[in-house]
Amino acid sequence: MASTINIISEKCVGCQMCAKSCPFSAISMVERPEHPKKLMLAKIDLNKCTYCGICNQTCKFNAIEIKLDTLATSIDKSLYKGVWIYAEQRHGVIHKVSYELLNKGKHLAKELGTTVGVVLIGDNIKAKAQEFINRGADKVYVCDDPILLEFQDEPYVSVFSQLIEKEKPEIILIGATDIGRSFAPRIAAKIKTGLTADCISLEIDPQTRNLKQTRPAFGGNIMASIVTPQHRPQMSTVRHKVFKEAKLEEGKIGEIVDFKVDVKTIINRTKFLGFVKDESTSIDISDADIIVAGGRGVGSVEGFNLLKELADLLGGAIGASRAAIDAGWIPYSHQIGQTGKAVSPKVYIACGISGHIQHTIGINADIIIAINKDPSCTMMKTATYALEGDMHEIILNIIREIKSCRCG
Numbered sequence: 001m002a003s004t005i006n007i008i009s010e011k012c013v014g015c016q017m018c019a020k021s022c023p024f025s026a027i028s029m030v031e032r033p034e035h036p037k038k039l040m041l042a043k044i045d046l047n048k049c050t051y052c053g054i055c056n057q058t059c060k061f062n063a064i065e066i067k068l069d070t071l072a073t074s075i076d077k078s079l080y081k082g083v084w085i086y087a088e089q090r091h092g093v094i095h096k097v098s099y100e101l102l103n104k105g106k107h108l109a110k111e112l113g114t115t116v117g118v119v120l121i122g123d124n125i126k127a128k129a130q131e132f133i134n135r136g137a138d139k140v141y142v143c144d145d146p147i148l149l150e151f152q153d154e155p156y157v158s159v160f161s162q163l164i165e166k167e168k169p170e171i172i173l174i175g176a177t178d179i180g181r182s183f184a185p186r187i188a189a190k191i192k193t194g195l196t197a198d199c200i201s202l203e204i205d206p207q208t209r210n211l212k213q214t215r216p217a218f219g220g221n222i223m224a225s226i227v228t229p230q231h232r233p234q235m236s237t238v239r240h241k242v243f244k245e246a247k248l249e250e251g252k253i254g255e256i257v258d259f260k261v262d263v264k265t266i267i268n269r270t271k272f273l274g275f276v277k278d279e280s281t282s283i284d285i286s287d288a289d290i291i292v293a294g295g296r297g298v299g300s301v302e303g304f305n306l307l308k309e310l311a312d313l314l315g316g317a318i319g320a321s322r323a324a325i326d327a328g329w330i331p332y333s334h335q336i337g338q339t340g341k342a343v344s345p346k347v348y349i350a351c352g353i354s355g356h357i358q359h360t361i362g363i364n365a366d367i368i369i370a371i372n373k374d375p376s377c378t379m380m381k382t383a384t385y386a387l388e389g390d391m392h393e394i395i396l397n398i399i400r401e402i403k404s405c406r407c408g
């Protein structure tokens, strides 16, 4: 049964409280000339409504009726056991976020009194399983088949969903990488459960065994803790570098389970043509220790060439604000922030970036150096060191200084 929401016109007094309370601007007020007192009537835009229920709680006249999808009530949550980590690999190399999630997964599993499993999908990939056991996984499910050589949404979703339906894990953690962000929602939709994307903190509610999944919401202005109370498994994508990697331990014992992939059930409407490496950077910003980032103040592609020269001298990577991406000065893969990447460098040099929350939420740096014309902007106020002035001049001076030190 699909969820429904209705305004009971006999009860609605046109007070507008529901419209004011709706975080999604899904409620408007319409004229009601036929009403004896000409009271307005609330109207819900179903394209915007998320059935969050805030309007229903706000209405003092019980004039809003919500019936939520009752599918969940048929789920026996006690059948779902274990914390699972998706072991992301690209061309056979394990992404470090997988080991970070394993570390967190171990803690969550301990609190729940359950085991931690890892799902490894690819071709000829079994050799990578032992490292997860050495880092503390109790079980590694290996889905090995030539059809899974390169990541593609449909085959990976099909295999992962089959495994979930068979084994019924309680929690699944996936890295909030390009790959994770692409296929985690598809899995959640296929197995009919919830997904909280881009989490930065995870905790267990011991009373309910619900996973409290915390992520920035409403443009990064608040932190929202989200639970999946009715459905299982509970699924989250988690940002890279939020947790420390699970360490290698001596004498760890675990089980490697081969999951036979039923290739006949896999429908793939896409064809993998080839892999094109992003040549605009040699260091991925997610892994960089030093990031030189530019914003609208950089002003041009040439401005970014200057930042690149500095980044190369420092052995760092280039980052950018969305304003610079939107201007077309640098590819999206360099964007840092809410809708870009999360970074944890030792040093973050922010050039011509004002410091909007949607940008700074992606930065977890030991030292921030801001270079800006405006000393009152947030980035300058919150930086460890703030250099006031034209960034082009300042960067040129720094480059000159580094070069002269190296020559001398």
Ligand SMILES: Cc1cc2nc3c(=O)[nH]c(=O)nc-3n(C[C@H](O)[C@H](O)[C@H](O)COP(=O)(O)OP(=O)(O)OC[C@H]3O[C@@H](n4cnc5c(N)ncnc54)[C@H](O)[C@@H]3O)c2cc1C
Pocket (backbone or CB within 6 Å): 219, 294, 295, 296, 297, 298, 320, 321, 322, 323, 324, 335, 336, 337, 338, 339, 340, 341, 351, 352, 353, 354, 355, 356, 357, 358, 359, 371, 372, 373, 374, 377, 389, 390, 391, 392
């Ligand atoms: C839902 C949503 C998601 C978003 N996601 C992201 C995201 O992931 N990442 C992100 O970055 N933004 C994101 N944004 C956009 C964000 O709100 C800001 O608009 C953006 O970060 C501003 O970028 P900026 O600081 O480069 O530009 P501005 O705010 O315009 O700041 C430019 C700065 O450059 C300085 N300046 C100008 N010229 C010079 C010069 N010659 N020398 C020195 N300083 C100079 C100015 O003083 C100013 O401080 C998002 C917005 C929304 C609504």
